[in-house]
Amino acid sequence: KAGVTQTPRYLIKTRGQQVTLSCSPISGHRSVSWYQQTPGQGLQFLFEYFSETQRNKGNFPGRFSGRQFSNSRSEMNVSTLELGDSALYLCASSLGGPLETQYFGPGTRLLVL
């Protein structure tokens, strides 16, 4: 079974721009979660989608948004990029029940200049 895939793997943007990242979950998985990893803050939860609905949200500003499609694929958008948004963005999928193991993709490395 194919794992979680994320595109693109690497991205360079400038301040003020916006960016869209994509995540394809493991087949049959209906939940997709997004995390931001930075050296200072570690892995932090952004939001989680299940059946096209945002079910959980972390403590990030409204510039961070996401959506999920009917095939469970998910996109994450960051508007008005700031230097501090430079990070590894990780997507994880699970079957969707509580306390399910989450399986991670390889991440998208975003650099904001």
Added chain:
Amino acid sequence: DQQVKQNSPSLSVQEGRISILNCDYTNSMFDYFLWYKKYPAEGPTFLISISSIKDKNEDGRFTVFLNKSAKHLSLHIVPSQPGDSAVYFCAFYSGAGSYQLTFGKGTKLSVIP
């Protein structure tokens, strides 16, 4: 306010010996505990998990111990192998209906041949 602390940023162990990675938490609502390992340029890989109703879970060379009264989680790797060299994260679900993982900041394990 860190709810999860991995107090050792790094650990070096000789090949064949035991590696012990530790994690302390403050939130007594944490209900389900997981360990992930991460290689550079890859997403975290699930290793092993334990429910709050247990105090030990084994999977091959990996054993996780939970001490709820001390709010302490540990991962034992026996015997350690060079391929185990990676960053290890503990992660927690808070409550039976939780879909959001809270991560520690990680411990970098180096297994020396």
